[in-house]
Amino acid sequence: MATVERRTKPIYEGTRIPSPVPTILAVPERLRANDDIQQINFGPNHPSTHGVLRLVVDLDGELVVGLRAVIGYLHTGFEKTMEQKTWWKCITYPERIDYLAFQSNELVFVLAIEKLLAMEIPEKATWMRMCLLELNRIHSHLVWLGTACLELGAISMFWYTFRERDQILDLFEMVCGTRMHTRYFQAGGLAEDIPEGFYEEAWKLVAQMPKGVDQYEDMIDQNRIWLERTKGLGLLSAEDAIALGQSGPALRASGVDWDLRRDQPYLFYDRVYFDVCVRENGDVWDRYKVHMDEMRQSTRIVAQCLEQLQKLDDGAPWIADDRKVVLPPREELHTSMESLIHHFKIVTEGYRVPEGEVYVTIESARGEMGCYVVSDGGAKPWRVKFRAPSFVALQATATCMNDALIADMIAIAGSLDTVMGEVDR
Amino acid sequence: MSYDGVPGLVETKVAHGETTLVVDPARLIEAALHLRDEHGFGFLSDVSAADYLGWGEQQVAGYLGTTAGRDINQPGTNGLARRPAAKPKRFSLSYHLLALRPGAPRVRLQTWIDDGEPVESVVKVWPTADWHEREVWDLMGVNIVNHPNRVRILLEDDWEGHPLRKDYPVGGEPVRFSGEE
Numbered sequence: 292m293a294t295v296e297r298r299t300k301p302i303y304e305g306t307r308i309p310s311p312v313p314t315i316l317a318v319p320e321r322l323r324a325n326d327d328i329q330q331i332n333f334g335p336n337h338p339s340t341h342g343v344l345r346l347v348v349d350l351d352g353e354l355v356v357g358l359r360a361v362i363g364y365l366h367t368g369f370e371k372t373m374e375q376k377t378w379w380k381c382i383t384y385p386e387r388i389d390y391l392a393f394q395s396n397e398l399v400f401v402l403a404i405e406k407l408l409a410m411e412i413p414e415k416a417t418w419m420r421m422c423l424l425e426l427n428r429i430h431s432h433l434v435w436l437g438t439a440c441l442e443l444g445a446i447s448m449f450w451y452t453f454r455e456r457d458q459i460l461d462l463f464e465m466v467c468g469t470r471m472h473t474r475y476f477q478a479g480g481l482a483e484d485i486p487e488g489f490y491e492e493a494w495k496l497v498a499q500m501p502k503g504v505d506q507y508e509d510m511i512d513q514n515r516i517w518l519e520r521t522k523g524l525g526l527l528s529a530e531d532a533i534a535l536g537q538s539g540p541a542l543r544a545s546g547v548d549w550d551l552r553r554d555q556p557y558l559f560y561d562r563v564y565f566d567v568c569v570r571e572n573g574d575v576w577d578r579y580k581v582h583m584d585e586m587r588q589s590t591r592i593v594a595q596c597l598e599q600l601q602k603l604d605d606g607a608p609w610i611a612d613d614r615k616v617v618l619p620p621r622e623e624l625h626t627s628m629e630s631l632i633h634h635f636k637i638v639t640e641g642y643r644v645p646e647g648e649v650y651v652t653i654e655s656a657r658g659e660m661g662c663y664v665v666s667d668g669g670a671k672p673w674r675v676k677f678r679a680p681s682f683v684a685l686q687a688t689a690t691c692m693n694d695a696l697i698a699d700m701i702a703i704a705g706s707l708d709t710v711m712g713e714v715d716r
Numbered sequence: 717m718s719y720d721g722v723p724g725l726v727e728t729k730v731a732h733g734e735t736t737l738v739v740d741p742a743r744l745i746e747a748a749l750h751l752r753d754e755h756g757f758g759f760l761s762d763v764s765a766a767d768y769l770g771w772g773e774q775q776v777a778g779y780l781g782t783t784a785g786r787d788i789n790q791p792g793t794n795g796l797a798r799r800p801a802a803k804p805k806r807f808s809l810s811y812h813l814l815a816l817r818p819g820a821p822r823v824r825l826q827t828w829i830d831d832g833e834p835v836e837s838v839v840k841v842w843p844t845a846d847w848h849e850r851e852v853w854d855l856m857g858v859n860i861v862n863h864p865n866r867v868r869i870l871l872e873d874d875w876e877g878h879p880l881r882k883d884y885p886v887g888g889e890p891v892r893f894s895g896e897e
Contacts, residue, residue: 311864313843363870370855371879375886406732533758533816536844547816555820646800649732650812650824652761661812663764667771667800674880678762678812686847715870 307690308531316689318349318357327351333700335364342711346688346700353696360688365715373675377641378404379478381672385662386472388677389713391431394423395655396713397476400675402557403651403664404478407644408616413608415600416480421558422493422596423466423475425589429500430459431656432582432589436507439579439705443520448510455503458496465489478642479617480610485600493597500590504583521576525691525703528573535690536683539658540581541707545573551654563595575706582708616642641670657681657708677716681709719823721754722747736810736824741835744827748811748841751825757813760838761822763848764810765856768803769882804828807858809835811845829858837863855880 309316318328333346343364349357369388373381385400386393398420405412437452460470465486467473475482511517527537532545542549550567552560568584570577610617618637619630646668652661661678684707691703719728719735724743729736739747751757805828815821829835837860838845849860850869857878860866868875877884 308843313839313846315865363868363872366870368879371884371886409732534843536760536842549816551820554818647731648736648766648810649734650762650764650810650822652814652822659761659814661762663762663810663812665766669774673768673771674764674766676762676764676766678764682847683844686844 303526303528306531306534307526307528307693308534309689309693313535314360314686314689316356316358316693322351322356328356330357335361342709342714344685344704344709344711344714346704348697348700350697353698355692355695355697355700358689358692360685362682362685362711362714365711367716369716370675370677373672375671377670378644378672379637379641381675382477383472383474385677386474387712388679388716389655389657389681389710390471391434391710392427392656392660393472394427394476395653395660396677397474398424399651399653399655399660399662399677400664401476401478402653403649403662404644406649406651407647407664407666408478410479410611410613410616412480412611415485415603415607415609416611417558418596418599418603419481419485419609420476421560421563422593422600423463423473424558425592425596426459426462426493426496428589428656429586429593430456432586433459435582435705435708436579439702440511440517442701442705443517445511445514445517448507451503451507451510455496455500458499462489462492462496465492477610477617479613480608482610484609490597490601493593497590497594497597501587504586504590508583518576520699520702521574521579521706523572523574523576524695524699525575525578525706526573527687527691531690532573532687535687537658537687538680538683539654539656539708540578540585541684541687542658543568544570544577544581546571551652551659555652557653559599562599563592565589565592575702578706578708643668643670644672652678655680657684657710657713677713679713679716681711681713682716684709685714719751719755722750734822734824736826738826738828741809741827741829741833744825745836745838745841747825748838751813751823752841755821755823756815756817757821757823758842759814759816760842760844760848761812761814762810763838763845763852764812765852765858765880766808766810767806767856767880767882768808769806772799772802774799805830805833807831807856809852809858811838831857832859834859834861836861837866839864854878857881 329350331348333348335343335345345361347359348355369384373384385396389396433452433456437449440448463473464470467475527545529546532542548569553567565588568581570580614633619633623630644666646666648665650663652659658680660680663676665674667673692700719737722737723746724740727738807829809827811825813823837849849863852858853860853866854868854870
């Protein structure tokens with residue numbers, strides 16, 4: 292394994308955030324005077340923009356001297372749509388915002404509902420949520436790794452990462468019947484009990500995953516092209532990262548030791564052992580390394596969740612027993628009038644959530660995922676707003692790509708790990 | 717920690733374990749700087765606006781119960797119909813702040829404004845507010861002033877209206893190239 296030399300000094304002095312607009316890199320006056328600046332459109336339909344992102348780039352030769360990111364091509368008005376649906380129907384929407392880390396988005400919305408309802412969640416559901424969240428994090432990082440390498444010309448990595456990714460999607464399919472956008476979390480717990488045979492398959496993945504990560508690192512850690520295209524590029528200092536609101540792997544790669552799973556524990560993250568992966572150079576290489584380390588740590592968490600789940604009784608509840616919110620068990624509908632009424636009322640009218648406003652944050656695969664929810668006490672949310680980590684990550688493009696070469700833009704944009712669906716919502 | 721020293725503080729609310737500091741919109745920048753420099757809230761997580769047009773006009777059946785659950789044989793546990801409490805002005809603008817230190821303290825800095833009432837941009841306090849404020853302007857039409865680049869972000873530059881407002885029609889927008897424009 293290649294070693295990274297540790298820096299003791301800050302990676303650069305002062306700030307590189309452009310002024311007055313922090314997200315627009317303006318062409319310097321002296322360059323604007325000569326007629327040699329070329330403006331090109333990078334995207335919106337460029338294969339390496341992870342969706343539809345348009346970067347308006349000013350080039351001096353091969354050097355990026357001006358940059359402006361244009362977004363909104365995937366805007367579908369999720370937040371407006373959710374105001375028209377009842378709470379329980381809304382749960383399908385957050386997942387579709389981020390199609391790689393769908394379960395963390397689903398969870399953040401469900402946690403917001405549960406916070407307003409002050410519900411208590413059974414232990415089994417909480418462990419299973421954590422297990423799936425970490426699997427989802429690995430899934431998201433695998434897709435990131437595969438596509439980031441693909442964009443730099445290393446095609447083979449894609450096939451290797453998708454091998455493990457497929458295994459994870461098989462697990463999701465086993466649990467909830469669909470491979471993506473699972474809608475497995477409900478207000479109160481899970482939608483279904485954990486199926487038979489899940490633990491065995493999950494343990495197979497836990498055994499396979501560390502080997503897989505070693506294999507990926509063996510493939511590119513010594514690769515001269517990969518090293519030259521990642522080391523020292525896309526610099527972002529710790530101060531700049533915080534000022535720009537960066538979170539997740541990009542923040543930790545800049546030397547900020549911050550992870551909501553440890554620093555603001557939700558679910559049972561305070562009951563498991565894992566390390567927060569921090570690197571200090573704030574370049575593309577470090578972001579890559581943080582992703583790799585996080586996959587190992589997530590595998591550790593999955594193993595601990597599985598151990599805890601297997602300790603529980605087979606008949607342990609997987610959803611809260613709260614008939615005003617949770618659908619009654621299927622078999623009761625044939626015998627109990629009350630259950631039938633509750634089922635009918637929840638499905639037709641939806642459950643009601645007390646008046647109030649909450650802001651819930653979790654550490655998604657991409658960083659701090661937040662959900663601001665306002666309820667007027669009715670069956671539909673009054674206002675839902677998502678704090679999408681990718682949306683914020685793209686604000687750092689102008690800082691990271693300052694003085695980069697056009698060819699390196701792809702590596703830098705890739706390293707910020709954005710999902711355009713989440714940026715535009 | 718006490719937030720009594722925040723400039724322009726109108727009200728402090730604590731609900732669901734979250735602290736909301738309502739400040740006077742005219743003194744927003746002072747309050748923001750105070751929270752950043754004195755209380756260490758160096759990380760702006762999110763800026764959210766909410767439109768309360770029509771809030772409280774319809775009755776909602778409130779929700780009663782305890783965390784221990786409700787008795788399904790007890791009638792009326794879904795609560796009686798009532799109106800939610802009135803809001804001071806039409807829009808709320810919430811800045812969700814985080815301090816990167818043990819305990820992860822969070823606070824919601826909130827200000828209330830009417831349609832068109834100016835709100836000073838906080839980009840100089842937290843550079844990350846740039847796109848958040850553009851989004852607030854674009855989708856909710858909150859009049860952010862002194863923003864270095866206040867243009868629409870998610871919608872096209874020539875879009876009419878602000879879709880997240882409650883008076884914006886749902887499903888009524890013209891579809892381009894459909895022959896019905």
